[in-house]
Amino acid sequence: MSLIFDLQSAGVSFGPVHALADxxxxxxxxxxxxxxGANGSGKSTLLRLxxxxxxxTAGQCACNGAARQAMLFQRPFMLRTSARNNVALALWLRGTPWQAAKQQALVALERVELADKAGRPARTLSGGQQxxxxxxxxxxxxxxxxxxxEPTASLDPHAKREVEQLMAEFASGAQRQDGRPVTVIFASHNLGQVKRLATRVIYLEQGRVQADLPVQEFFDxxxxxxxSPTAHLFVKGEQV
Ligand SMILES: Nc1ncnc2c1ncn2[C@@H]1O[C@H](COP(=O)(O)OP(=O)(O)O)[C@@H](O)[C@H]1O
Ligand SMILES: [Mg+2]
Structure with missing residues (x-):
């Protein structure tokens, strides 16, 4: 298996705070x-890295190949324009001509069942819709x-299920024109979601990887x- 990411003794420090270590x-x-991992364990810093x-700030983080990457945050970042333009602008910034971008944006909105909201200002949509x-x-x-x-952390159960469904489709490759599976890396506080969506689980504690296991082993x-006794406690209590 070819590695897309290869981290060797990687660390990130903010002054005296070791957000990630080794x-x-x-x-x-x-x-x-x-x-x-608990709040402050380094999940967001690892994603950002x-x-x-x-x-x-220490070690190496190699990103191999010309992998195209996209990132979603807990609170979606929306420009002050229509839903459709928010998608079209992202395409245009990557070099798609504007008319084609507008067309592809509509297809993408249909994909997530938001075509009827295409003309609405993005910031007036609900959290789940955004x-x-x-x-x-x-x-x-x-x-x-x-x-x-933590893409579903601030969503109600219904919106959460819809976003999870889309994540699963991403992971399966159903969203790709070439059908290739997408590599999905997500931070989550929801162990049910982890069980449903992950093939591998990485448990962080104070910026260090304490467990890195296939999902079946993590939940064994x-x-x-x-x-890792502390990872075990975390899972048993959902939160240490
Ligand atoms: N920009 C920053 N400046 C200073 N400290 C930061 C910054 N980003 C994160 N940290 C610190 O790094 C640690 C890990 O944070 P973070 O990666 O956000 O954890 P998590 O996402 O697991 O809650 C925390 O102690 C946090 O306060
Ligand atoms: Mg975080």
Missing amino acids: VNLGIGAGESVALV LHGLQRP QRLAMARAWALQPDVLMLD IERLRAV
């Missing part, structure tokens, strides 16, 4: 990786890697206890 990990194409929004709009924007860009930072409580 992280060694490789992520291959088509994996669906969940990042879990992988997405190139943050440089390592997150689906963010998914449409990512989908339109046909990324090889999709990163999501005896196996997890043997690998």
